[in-house]
Amino acid sequence: MSSAIINGKEIGQEIRGEVAIRVEALKKQGLTPGLAVILVGENPASKTYVANKQKSCEQIGMYSELIKLPAETTEENLLDQIRTLNEREDIHGILVQLPLPKHINEDEVIATISPEKDVDGFSPVSVGKMMLGQDTYLPCTPYGVMKLLEYSGIEVAGKHAVIVGRSHIVGKPMGQLLLQKDATVTYTHSKTPDLPSFTKQADIIIAAVGRANFITKEHVKEGAVVIDVGINRDENNKLCGDVNFADVDGIASHITPVPGGVGPMTITMLLSNTVQSAENVLARQTT
Structure with missing residues (x-):
């Protein structure tokens, strides 16, 4: 029997419908949520992501x-652009598309974005608040994964979740969000010896290691939920995840496909965070 597919496209559309209602409510009160995206250079993947973000904003009525900016832009010029956006009242979310050219310090850029407009959830302030379980903007991909689990009716409390990967963007925050929902969390990564001995214990596997078809049936116990965060190209240049889908299908109880799994959720949660920022502005104005 095949694994149940967790359809990120469908769940993302459902959440976007809810976000669109929130946008409409804000507009009736004279406030249109605004997202500014800064793109440095001509990275083709980045250009595609940015175009998708803009299109998604327009679809739900956001600005x-x-x-x-050209690839040779100085770091100071980029920081000036961010400072200007920090001050603009019509912009509620600021996103700098990563990766940046080598001569620009990403940490410096992220730290310059006002925490109140950090809808990517990457700033030290946002990360600190997330670790403490305080209200903040959550990083979009891990937040999207939590929504996938929630909307699919998958209970997290008391389950053993194994994260494969330790990036600041996915792996580390993913574990924290699962921990806050009472999962027992194990972090693993590329240097973990005998990886299957850890992943075979998992009720939920989050694969975020950035290696095509890396997770196979030897890593997965019968009935585990497998969430594939990876976006890679295989030897035939075909889009694939970190999980060998064909190999794991039928062993996992639930699995996310690539494409159409986690990907659509990342932009969905970015929209939700930006609308939340606009709602926060309105709340401050009315108190």
């Missing part, structure tokens, strides 16, 4: 603005 979006793209600021394109």
Whole structure:
């Protein structure tokens, strides 16, 4: 029997419908949520992501603005652009598309974004608040994974979740969000010896290691939930995840496909965070 597919496209559309209602409510009170995206250079993947973000904003009635800068832009020029956006009342979320050219310090850039407009959830302030379980903008991909589990009716409390990967963007925050929902969390990564001995214990596997078809049936116990965060190209240049889908299908109880699993959720939660920022502005104005 095949594994149940967790359809990120469908769940993402459902959540976007809810976000669109929130946008409409804000507009009736004279406030249109605005997202500014800064794109430095001509990275083809980044350009595609940015175009998708803009299109998604327009579809639910949000304002979006793209600021394109050449690859040779100085770090100071980029920081000035961010400081200007920090001050603008019509912009509620600021996103700098990563990766940035080598001569620009990503940490410095992220730290310059006002925490109140950090809808990516990457700033030290946002990360600190997330660790403490305080209200903040959650990183979009891990937040999206939590929504996938919630909308699929998958209970997290008391389950053993194994994270494969330790990036600041996915792996580390993913574990924290699962921990806050009472999962027992194990972090693993590329240097973990005998990885299957850890992943075979998992009720929930989050694969975020960035290696095509890395997770196979030897890593997965019968009935585990497998969430594939990876976006890679295989030897035939075909889009694939970190999980060998064909190999794991039928062993996992639930699995996310690539594409159409976690990917659509990342942009969905970015929209939700930006609308939340606009709602916070309105709340401050009315108190």
